[in-house]
Amino acid sequence: MNILVTGAAGFVGSHLCESLLEEPTYHVTGVDTFIGPTPPSFKRMNLQNLLDHPRFCFMQTNLLNTNLEQLLNGVDAIYHLSAIPGVRSSWGDEFAPYMDNNILATQKLLESVKSINIKRFIYISTSSVYGEKVGKVCEDAALNPLSPYGITKLTGEQLCRVYENSFGLPLVVLRYFTVYGPRQRPDMAFHRFMRQIYTNQPITIFGDGLQTRDFTYIDDCITGTKKALTADGVIGETINIGGKERSSILGIISTLEKVTGRKALLSFSGRLKGEPHHTWADISKAERLLEYSPAIPLKGGLEKEWNYIQELYRTNPT
Secondary structure (H helix, E strand, C coil), rough: EEEEECCCCHHHHHHHHHCCCCCCCCCEEEEEECCCCCHHHHHHHHHCCCCCCEEEEEECCCCCCCCCCHHCCCCCCCEECCCCCCCCHHHHHHHHHHHHHHHHHHHHHHHHHCCCCCEEEEEEHHHHHCCCCCEEEECCCCCCCCCHHHHHHHHHHCCCHHHHHCCCCCCCEEECEECCCCCCCCCCHHHHHHHHHHCCCCCEEECCCCCEEEEHHHHHHHHHHHHHCCCCCCCCCCCCCCCCCCEEEHHHHHHHHHHHHCCCCEECCCCCCCCCCCCCCCCCCHHHHHHHCCCHHHHHHHHHHHHHHHHHHHHHHC
């Protein structure tokens, strides 16, 4: 099977490519344009285990200006992860790149895909499309994004549905809930907290620290994402990919102090606009359709990310 992964040099994309290549019949083409909050040097490190693989081909290009007909030639399935991520930087003048890379690039890809015969188009979305909710959130909950970023991802979902309805796109939508682990983006909370602990700087907490998240370890996320390629009965579905352990931000910092053996210095700042106070995924559909069962405990996952952060900044000092 020939699989295209957009956003292949990113946090999730690079892990996904590695996992797909464990299957001896899979050939993977990765595309990334090296934009967003992750430094290009980090993205190149993400690709280290892939570039010499005989069944992997990488192209550094932007979907907006690449020859998609040539790129899609012979492709059987697509994972579309490519997007500019992040809530905080999606406001004001910074919105234009989000619109270009999250909406226009998705529409251009869909236009090219509509005329070829692919087995599956898997669109990676986010819990940010839900907005503020109380209790566990299932996939049919009302959608009310709180940020421009969330709006662009929801628009991407809706574009996919239009092409599904009009051209029979074999679509699966996966909504991720706060994925963490090695290679996590430097703007994400765990990476930022660990970097600040490692460099003996105060940890910046936005709000009161009592906000809670449903955290998903990268290996669990990849297991569910990979299964969406071959599982029966998933075409046309939207599926949450979340974890089984929730925690407040202050709870996470307490766990990090145990993991790192260091006392964290705390610096509180104002609450961020666009961030929900709580997220909590109902993963019963993923359990049913993907046989999804998150296995990595939160403390164990944080230990793995801490080991990565220490090595990353030992070789790339800030």
